[in-house]
Amino acid sequence: MTVPERRTWTHEVMGSVATVRLIGGADGPETSEQLAACFAELDLADRVFSPYREDSDISRIRRGEMTIADAHPLVAEVASGCDDAELATRGLFSAWRDGAFDPTGFVKGWAIERAARTHLAPLLGRGGCRAAGLSVGGDMQLLTAEGSDWTWRVGIADPRRPREVVATLEVPRGAVATSGSAERGAHIHDPRTGRAAAGGVASATVVSDSLTHADVWATAAVVAGFDDLEWIARAGTTTGILVSDDGRVRRWLGTTEITVATADGGLLPH
Incomplete structure (x- = not known):
């Protein structure tokens, strides 16, 4: 080929x-x-x-x-x-x-x-x-x-380990947005409290058809916090990854969580 x-x-x-x-x-x-x-x-x-x-x-x-x-x-x-x-x-x-x-x-x-x-x-x-x-x-x-049979391969940066990736996604077409505190500190505003978001999310990556949509929901994911995935049911067709401040990872597809991993890479039941 x-x-x-x-x-x-x-x-x-x-x-x-x-x-x-x-x-x-x-x-x-x-x-x-x-x-x-x-x-x-x-x-x-x-x-x-x-x-x-x-x-x-x-x-x-x-x-x-x-x-x-x-x-x-x-x-x-x-x-x-x-x-x-x-x-x-x-x-x-x-x-x-x-x-x-x-x-x-x-x-x-x-x-x-x-x-x-x-x-x-x-x-x-x-x-x-x-x-x-x-x-x-x-x-x-x-x-x-x-x-076209082209597929984009997108590496998701590990917020705790510079130059390393926490996952690689294959995206035939669509958009990828990442928000979080890893690179710019606690800069995301929580409208509910008037203070910086403090939900323990180091990075939130959302994949969607539209980058406008993905970017909004990546921000929303940081504000909601690592322990709250209730919002994914409202976000529509998305997939994504959350990485907590202590290295835990959550992944979802559509409205279903598919992976919960500990900081050392072990899987948790859910």
């Missing part, structure tokens, strides 16, 4: 690095144009939504200089998506903090998915392109051409 060519492009954005991977396909003006547009889409999201840019619409809204209605039209779209996410998660996710609008936990996944579906999906099947993926900081939207 011929191994398809794999090509990679990177772009600094959102305080991280965006990576596009194409499996197969030909170089040409269309590919170059779509890649440039894909990265430009992420740059626009950064300019509009970054809380670290003084001139972003979100920063201006937080300072009271602008309303959501007066901001870039994408802000109203994101605000509506955040409201839907808060309702779906029953308050485990919220874009409101201390009375201020902060969609940081929503925008990244939404922007990646939007850019991938708008600018990379048109390349599938053209010139032999079998698959295309876009990732930023480990969150990824993975696309595969119809009829």
Whole structure:
């Protein structure tokens, strides 16, 4: 079997690095144009939504200089998506903090998915392109051409052991999002308490068709805590992995938990 060519492009954005991977396909003006547009889409999201840019619409809204209605039209779209996410998660996710609008936990996944579906999906099947993926900081939207047998293999980082993986997932197409305290500390806000999430989750990885959906529920999983998987019944078709602060692992498929492992790798009954 011929191994398809794999090509990679990177772009600094959102305080991280965006990576596009194409499996197969030909170089040409269309590919170059779509890649440039894909990265430009992420740059626009950064300019509009970054809380670290003084001139972003979100920063201006937080300072009271602008309303959501007066901001870039994408802000109203994101605000509506955040409201839907808060309702779906029953308050485990919220874009409101201390009375201020902060969609940081929503925008990244939404922007990646939007850019991938708008600018990379048109390349599938053209010139032999079998698959295309876009990732930023480990969150990824993975696309595969119809009829292709390509499967993405995604390693899930072990939050306690740098450069090691806790699991490898095979994803024909879909999205993978990871949230947690392992890399950035206790930065995830629990809307129910007004304080940092303290449920003992070092990392939560959710696989879904949509990165917007996966990202929201990965955040919700951290807030719910390691001992609470009640939310998976509301999350729809997902699979995923939770790793606790002490190294225990829980895995689920759909609405069913399939593995509970101790910190030393032993299995527990459930």
